[in-house]
Amino acid sequence: MAANNSPEFNWSCPLPSDLAERILLAHGGGGRLMQKLLESLFLPAFSNEALNRRHDGAVVEVGGARLAFTTDSYVVRPLFFPGGDIGALAVHGTVNDLAMCGARPMFLSAGFILEEGLPVAVLERVVRSMREAAQAAHVALVTGDTKVVDKGKGDGIFINTAGIGLVEAPSPIGPQAVRPGDAVIVSGDLGAHGIAVLSVREGLEFDSVIASDTAPLWAPVRALLEAGIEPHCLRDLTRGGLSAALNEIAASARLAIRVEEARIPVQEAVRGACELLGLDPLYVACEGRFAAFVPAREAERAVEILRRFSVCAAAQIAGRVEEAPAGTVILKSRIGATRVLDLLSGEQLPRIC
Amino acid sequence: MAANNSPEFNWSCPLPSDLAERILLAHGGGGRLMQKLLESLFLPAFSNEALNRRHDGAVVEVGGARLAFTTDSYVVRPLFFPGGDIGALAVHGTVNDLAMCGARPMFLSAGFILEEGLPVAVLERVVRSMREAAQAAHVALVTGDTKVVDKGKGDGIFINTAGIGLVEAPSPIGPQAVRPGDAVIVSGDLGAHGIAVLSVREGLEFDSVIASDTAPLWAPVRALLEAGIEPHCLRDLTRGGLSAALNEIAASARLAIRVEEARIPVQEAVRGACELLGLDPLYVACEGRFAAFVPAREAERAVEILRRFSVCAAAQIAGRVEEAPAGTVILKSRIGATRVLDLLSGEQLPRIC
Numbered sequence: 001m002a003a004n005n006s007p008e009f010n011w012s013c014p015l016p017s018d019l020a021e022r023i024l025l026a027h028g029g030g031g032r033l034m035q036k037l038l039e040s041l042f043l044p045a046f047s048n049e050a051l052n053r054r055h056d057g058a059v060v061e062v063g064g065a066r067l068a069f070t071t072d073s074y075v076v077r078p079l080f081f082p083g084g085d086i087g088a089l090a091v092h093g094t095v096n097d098l099a100m101c102g103a104r105p106m107f108l109s110a111g112f113i114l115e116e117g118l119p120v121a122v123l124e125r126v127v128r129s130m131r132e133a134a135q136a137a138h139v140a141l142v143t144g145d146t147k148v149v150d151k152g153k154g155d156g157i158f159i160n161t162a163g164i165g166l167v168e169a170p171s172p173i174g175p176q177a178v179r180p181g182d183a184v185i186v187s188g189d190l191g192a193h194g195i196a197v198l199s200v201r202e203g204l205e206f207d208s209v210i211a212s213d214t215a216p217l218w219a220p221v222r223a224l225l226e227a228g229i230e231p232h233c234l235r236d237l238t239r240g241g242l243s244a245a246l247n248e249i250a251a252s253a254r255l256a257i258r259v260e261e262a263r264i265p266v267q268e269a270v271r272g273a274c275e276l277l278g279l280d281p282l283y284v285a286c287e288g289r290f291a292a293f294v295p296a297r298e299a300e301r302a303v304e305i306l307r308r309f310s311v312c313a314a315a316q317i318a319g320r321v322e323e324a325p326a327g328t329v330i331l332k333s334r335i336g337a338t339r340v341l342d343l344l345s346g347e348q349l350p351r352i353c
Numbered sequence: 354m355a356a357n358n359s360p361e362f363n364w365s366c367p368l369p370s371d372l373a374e375r376i377l378l379a380h381g382g383g384g385r386l387m388q389k390l391l392e393s394l395f396l397p398a399f400s401n402e403a404l405n406r407r408h409d410g411a412v413v414e415v416g417g418a419r420l421a422f423t424t425d426s427y428v429v430r431p432l433f434f435p436g437g438d439i440g441a442l443a444v445h446g447t448v449n450d451l452a453m454c455g456a457r458p459m460f461l462s463a464g465f466i467l468e469e470g471l472p473v474a475v476l477e478r479v480v481r482s483m484r485e486a487a488q489a490a491h492v493a494l495v496t497g498d499t500k501v502v503d504k505g506k507g508d509g510i511f512i513n514t515a516g517i518g519l520v521e522a523p524s525p526i527g528p529q530a531v532r533p534g535d536a537v538i539v540s541g542d543l544g545a546h547g548i549a550v551l552s553v554r555e556g557l558e559f560d561s562v563i564a565s566d567t568a569p570l571w572a573p574v575r576a577l578l579e580a581g582i583e584p585h586c587l588r589d590l591t592r593g594g595l596s597a598a599l600n601e602i603a604a605s606a607r608l609a610i611r612v613e614e615a616r617i618p619v620q621e622a623v624r625g626a627c628e629l630l631g632l633d634p635l636y637v638a639c640e641g642r643f644a645a646f647v648p649a650r651e652a653e654r655a656v657e658i659l660r661r662f663s664v665c666a667a668a669q670i671a672g673r674v675e676e677a678p679a680g681t682v683i684l685k686s687r688i689g690a691t692r693v694l695d696l697l698s699g700e701q702l703p704r705i706c
Contacts, residue, residue: 142404
């Protein structure tokens with residue numbers, strides 16, 4: 001230890017230290033670096049019960065009502081892509097975070113940060129899309145704000161939405177409620193959103209157009225609740241995809257999650273595009289898919305209910321929760337080998353939402 | 354009229370039309386262009402009762418509780434200035450919008466949009482400031498989100514906060530409740546925030562350092578409510594300053610507002626700086642000042658209560674509401690002349706909050 005304090009013996013490499021002192025794209029990627037930022041900076045600063053639960057939204061009590069409250073900023077590039085745009089995403093993302101709390105989405109706020117020089121027609125198209133998405137999801141956008149930054153200090157449009165929902169789930173939903181033996185349901189095929197955005201951004205052409213899966217998820221979640229199924233945890237598969245979601249839950253719950261690759265649905269076209277691009281669909285962001293942790297005895301019935309909704313037509317039981325090794329996600333591959341499904345340091349695809 | 358349809362007689366100047374088709378800094382300035390964007394785009398798209406009231410926040414009912422809900426994005430440049438920083442601003446601004454709804458601020462969300470390359474130490478300083486501001490304002494930051502955009506596509510840190518408050522005012526507060534005869538109270542001296550930001554941004558040195566007035570405002574508002582005073586309208590004097598606030602209220606209420614320049618407090622140093630810079634303090638943003646519209650018979654008592662709080666030490670009755678000319682703000686100058694205090698097209702100072 002003494003040697004470290006002596007200048008002659010200071011062997012620490014300056015490069016990684018310097019990197020860690022600046023924000024990298026990976027800090028926003030849903031992976032390890034983002035977790036680190038959360039754990040070293042945000043959680044200690046604002047420590048409180050709701051925040052510490054580390055779920056997609058906070059559940060709080062106001063005036064006797066049990067509310068879910070959540071926020072997300074959207075910086076996707078490009079603004080428009082097959083199957084969606086930043087406006088639809090800004091509604092679906094926040095509505096889905098509320099749904100993942102077992103809450104009926106009710107009210108949204110919208111904060112726009114516009115770059116000087118943005119064509120008003122582009123903003124109009126985005127606002128129209130937000131309106132349609134809000135109507136379809138039965139939420140009202142009740143308050144908003146617009147800021148404009150100088151040309152070159154933004155990127156067209158950034159949108160923040162926050163949302164309020166009324167909690168309808170009778171029991172708390174979150175990683176803390178997950179139990180060994182729970183079944184892990186994946187609500188649909190993975191990766192279409194990320195590949196859809198990437199294909200326009202990079203000008204890639206595949207045999208068929210891959211459309212984003214962006215969609216609101218409250219209807220299928222409500223159907224589960226109305227059928228008396230009590231999900232222990234729900235998590236939408238956004239930044240970092242299924243892998244990030246399962247890793248976060250395994251870590252928070254201090255349990256192991258085992259999933260089978262053969263039981264995780266991926267569209268053929270998405271699989272092909274991923275192979276071509278060297279991406280793993282288990283890490284690619286979705287915007288209309290979620291993982292549900294339910295008691296094993298209710299899993300088959302839950303899948304049956306979910307499949308009634310087109311957005312969940314490919315729902316599958318993909319795995320289960322075990323005691324050990326705690327904090328770990330283990331994947332059984334198609335050929336039967338098992339490996340740890342780890343958290344990436346950042347994200348394969350930046351600015352996908 | 355026919356001539357206008359004929360190409361030979363098309364005298365319309367292409368310049369303003371083209372300008373109107375792109376977003377300008379002025380669209381975020383709290384002035385006429387921002388009103389236009391609101392009225393032509395956002396309000397028609399999302400029309401609903403809460404939004405149409407056009408107050409600082411929406412008042413909605415969820416699960417039997419009457420809540421205020423509001424959002425603001427903060428893009429102030431530079432991030433740090435005398436008396437505050439973007440973090441404190443992001444807490445105070447949203448807490449104050451809730452207070453202006455007569456609501457006790459309870460919960461905040463925070464969405465960060467970080468620019469790649471930002472020193473982590475800068476983020477830490479901002480987060481520390483947010484924590485202190487949140488503690489002082491008795492609100493809990495319960496949910497958050499972090500996005501990172503590529504270097505050159507952002508500007509260090511943008512923060513969005515949304516807030517939930519519990520409405521404690523017994524009657525609705527907003528422009529619609531303003532009545533002829535109401536007194537207009539200005540809660541303190543104007544313009545310090547805008548000048549504080551500008552002085553660092555432009556490297557200006559004045560005889561004395563002018564510190565931002567940024568501060569939470571719920572305590573004085575609650576004191577009014579607890580004393581049984583029912584404010585008809587409350588409005589914090591942010592973008593566009595007192596002038597924008599009064600013009601918005603006069604327009605929404607379809608009433609006239611008369612104020613006396615001699616009764617509107619401005620610090621000597623701020624007045625001097627404004628003269629030097631060719632700015633009008635009535636248009637400069639504050640972040641800890643508000644206008645209160647109260648029944649005339651309660652005005653003196655309201656001022657007395659407000660002055661007990663250091664943030665409102667300079668509170669004054671500055672004017673009153675009249676029937677006509679509807680939608681107009683009239684200023685009686687120090688020398689006794691009257692003039693219309695108009696809305697600017699944009700803002701004198703962009704990116705001040």
